[in-house]
Amino acid sequence: MQSTHAPFFKVLIANRGEIACRVMDTLGEMGIASVAVFHHSEHRARFVLMADESHEITGETPVAAYLDGNQIIEIARATGAQAIHPGYGFLSENADFARAVSEAGLVFIGPEPGSIELMGDKITSREFAEEHGVPVAPSVLTDGDLGTFIERASAIGFPLLIKASAGGGGKGMSIVNSAEELEENARVAASEAERYFGDATIYAERYVERPRHIEVQVVGDGAGNVVHLFERECSVQRRFQKIIEEAPSAGLPEELRERICAAAVRLASAANYRNAGTVEFILAPDGEFYFLEMNTRLQVEHPVSEMITGIDLVRMQVEIASGKPLSVSQADIQVDGHAIECRVCAEIPERDFIPATGKVLVLDPPEAPDIRFENGLVEGHNVTLSFDSMLAKLVVHGGDRSNAIDNTVRALRDTVLLGVETNLDYLARVADHPAFREGALHTGFVVEHADDLAAPEPDATDRNAALLAAALAFREFRTLAFDAPDPYAAMNGWRN
Template sequence: MSYFEKVLIANRGEIARRIIRTCKSLGIRTVAVYSEADANAPFVNEADEAVCVGPSQAKKSYLDIEKIIQAAKETNTDAIHPGYGFLSENPGFVERCEQENITFIGPSAKIMKIMGSKLSAREQMQKANVPVVPGSEGRIKSLEDAVETAESLGYPLMLKASAGGGGIGMKLVHSREELESAFDSTVQQAESYFNDGAVFLEKLITKPRHIEVQVVADHASNVVHLFERECSVQRRNQKIVEESPSPFLDEDMRTRLLEAAVRGVKEIGYTNAGTMEFIFDEDGNFYFLEMNTRLQVEHPVTEEITGLDLVEWQLKIASGEQLPLAQADIQKQGHAIECRLYAEDPESFFPSPGKLTTLQLPEEKVRLDFGVEEGSNVSPFYDPMIGKIIVHGPNRREAIANMKQVLSQIEVEGLTTNLALLERIMENEDFVHGDYTTQFIKSLGLEG
């Protein structure tokens, strides 16, 4: 069955290639949009049609809503898949798609707005009896309000932008003096980056683990989870290694987490694929962090343990179909790990764009979702991820062994990468024993 005649992919790199792959398997034609910097990128050649939408700078191409809408109209596109990043969580983009009668493969603009604000998301989760991190009730209106609230909560605290993401608009404060110093600058950063100066306070969770739940919902209010992903290996609040199942959870904790995620999704009336993100403390208590109203970078981890194609599910739901499977029919098998290979210094994490003069990759025991090939340029204009390395094994020990073997076979020349860091992580005893938190990279003596 063909769900759409033609899908435009409002993205680039590996996720564009990933979406093209599923569309081709379903007989759906694809349209790539690309910037001048990506004119010779593999995803452009793999799509059935391609439209240049502007210069290399993202704000003049991949973030230009009207140019992408125009490309969709010119190519008679039925639907737009946003991938992740760029416009994937922009409710204004969803509204423009609706105005032009183009199906947006994702949730509604209304839901995106609700969950795009950390404050309103907290309120919705509290209604659904999903635990949230202890913090301020609503927006902090002034420095005086912040100081008074902080005194009642107790330090240390996180000062957060309501519309923040990717670690932007977050500040750790240990005292009244630090709060007074950080307040105005955090509000200004929030206004500058997100056009929303709302901030709030949350208690700092010490020794935290970042665990998320993949959820999918259809327009008939059916909701399922596709289990959890452990995402605690991070640098600068950005993930490097993801795995599933989480080595931290016992079955009781897992059941409570998955039930809470589904409960929260039902409360807001969500549709399509999304991710509920949680933080765990060292005692096993969990709290809702935020919801990503899109496909995640790390979705292949879930696909590997379930054998399902999440992009296909997204297309089915967007075309009006109900969920392909009920919860009882979704099973997990074995263990999967994903490593993100970045063009960056493995210690400072500073980007290292350039030409991939050599890129030799193994072909066995691995899934490779890469946006580039040997001879490609890794552009300085976008995220420096080269690709994702995903392995599966019957258990965690064998999955780690498979990843170590695969990493040892990769050859990259022409630019600096974090390959050595990934190998170091797989060898680390704390990681091998599943005993790690979001402070893991800092524990290696790196900037994290």
């Protein structure tokens, strides 16, 4: 049983959009007041309207405003907030920010700065994992001598994956299939790493072909107690970015599941980890798995773990940050059914997923006990290129995986979001694809099935029916389509 006692009376959310709304939902249930910070371009956003109080932050760009930790801390102190929840992205894995929050007499709802630093460096975290019996793929690190790096990387064998040590999100990352490609790819990766992360350090590791991306949700209280909430399947990606996640993983043998989850708990325990985190692995077709990284924050896809376990991870985060021990034991955590999350993005799949802009004219997501539509949208919301293209997350539960897929496809097709192009139809095609239903997943899934997933040519009858429905339903469309332009509209009975 999770405690209903509120450990804080006011918490500032150093984030925006759907994750700010998500955190506010739990804070409200706990009786904790919420403080939002916002850039003026989003002064009427849903998360601003939801908060008990909201304060503007400034910066050269909207993103720069959310990265200004000093400004955010000052607002927290001025409002009397006792703690700061960073959400994900922005400052969530910034050890200096976490340290500054503590030095200001506030509580950072996340891990200790030392844990963020340990796991934030891919090289250090890999070495730590290996020291504690967590398998890692063969790799080599740059040591300032590119020639030596190329020689040692070639000795591992091809294909190789080149990565930036300090980064993520696919930046500074490439797959190298031969020695001829290695030098150029290494130079490009180092250049991108320097540009995006201020650190040109790169490393090469054995690339597992047709891998699955498996991650384990862990929670620790910093007092030696660590539990897992089982694993998530995150293999359906485009350009190293996840688009569909599910829990538990599709068709994972129980013995392998236990070994992967045990490895994640072992790593978090060795680090005396506090708060929520995710240990990520690459799973090879032969059943071998390798440590990828640990994200020291709440993940975008955390709702699928919540839906199969019935545990509110944000509540656990808040309680642990207040000094409480874990409220559950491993034996208390059981899997109930299957959950799937689809990331709804403002993008155009038919044009290589380029970001889309526009104004949300109509928003009508499906509502059911087994559906969560997590979003930060209101009708009239302007979708710009200032932030990431993700608009919302459609999270669906089912009694088993087949039922969850059926529910997901139906929910995607029932979701109405007009005014900006999205990937809703594309996600429905992915979820309904025979290979997805069979669980034949790997990180190259969308590339392998690109032809099947392409949008079908619109049927003329269907198109005309949709245009007619729009004309009848929406005043803006009728005005554009049928109103006579000036000056003719003002000429009464005049005829040519």
